[in-house]
Amino acid sequence: MADVGTLDRLSRNKKVLFAASAAIGGFISALLTQGLGLGEGAFTSWVLAGGLDAACIGAAVVYAQSYYQTRSLKVRDGLKKAAKTGLVAGCAGGLAALFGMNLFGAGNVGRMVGWAISGGVAGYVVAQQVPNLRRKPAIVAGACGGAVGCLVMYMEFGYATGVAITGAAIGLMVAMAESMFRKNWIDVEVYAHVLGNGLNLAKPERQFTLNIGADPITIGTHAGLDIEFKADPGSAPGHTASIYCDGDKTIYHDLQNGSRAELSAGQPFRFGACQVRLGS
Missing domain, CATH: 2.60.200.20 (Tumour Suppressor Smad4)
Known part of the structure; x- marks a missing residue:
């Protein structure tokens, strides 16, 4: 079992912190989706569940950034704004993906596109709250994380575990983008x-x-x-x-x-x- 010192060092590592927090956000989103029965219809699973994914994962990473700076579990003002932005933009992205699916019949590719959109929205939400995080790299990184996580979901995992892994991939990619594209x-x-x-x-x-x-x-x-x-x-x-x-x-x-x-x-x-x- 990890000691307190090890856990403290891990919590100072932004890649670990973002990935772990986004995984928790994804897991919460999956539980809400299942509890509310949003996975039973095309519209609810693509639009409403997509909005929940972006809101929960994006807000979780914003919360992680707050903890990274303050070492406090106190909820800051930006968290509610992050969740609202993620929900609205995630629903809009899910609606666009659903429209594309119905128009072109993309199948599994469309599912990956849907997760890429959710990841991109989560990246956008994080860029709105993390100081001077460049928006385009954050969106692209989030989209890549969503697509990669979607591939992992095709393995033998339950839905909640799969969404948590996808969230972790999104959080990790956004943290990597922040350090890679850092100028000052x-x-x-x-x-x-x-x-x-x-x-x-x-x-x-x-x-x-x-x-x-x-x-x-x-x-x-x-x-x-x-x-x-x-x-x-x-x-x-x-x-x-x-x-x-x-x-x-x-x-x-x-x-x-x-x-x-x-x-x-x-x-x-x-x-x-x-x-x-x-x-x-």
Whole structure:
């Protein structure tokens, strides 16, 4: 049986975290589909079940991203939006796939296309919530994961297990796409106490990596920011900052005093209880 340290290390690995979470999302979707009897008719199995698949898998990966950043099981605001977007877009994609099936009689190929659509929608949902995750690679990766998972479902697995495996494939492919197509990023360390200017020998409470781009990465003490840390008693309440890319430059913007500074690769800087290093 895996020890606590091993489980902690695995939970810091985004590929493992996304795959495991998406598998759980797929399993929940399968249970709902079976419990509601959605697999009994062509329309319900393609449209409604397809919407459930995209909603549950997409929301599960968004939840995994939140846990990756905060190490907290608290549900963040973006989860409901992710589930709604996945449900609507998944149903629309399933309807398009069903129309194509009826028009061209695609058979098993159509089933694979249907899962590719669900996977692509899940990738789109994740790209809406994960900071600076490029949308096209996420959609393509999700579609590939859905198609590969569909092939696995033809093996001797039960329906729920097959959908869980498909979800895992979607989550893994999206995580791989994020790292493969990453251009700029920051490595973040968050500590239990506010950092001073001297030598820091403390062990971080959590460590993670975020993509940076045109959409600012927000830092501060408010809940819901991309990088949250405990309030700094030495600064004004609500002190926040952001990091973003402007052309070839990475800019740190202090939102309290309006100052801006260019960040250099490999050079760490401290803000409250976190330390950030621009990747190179």
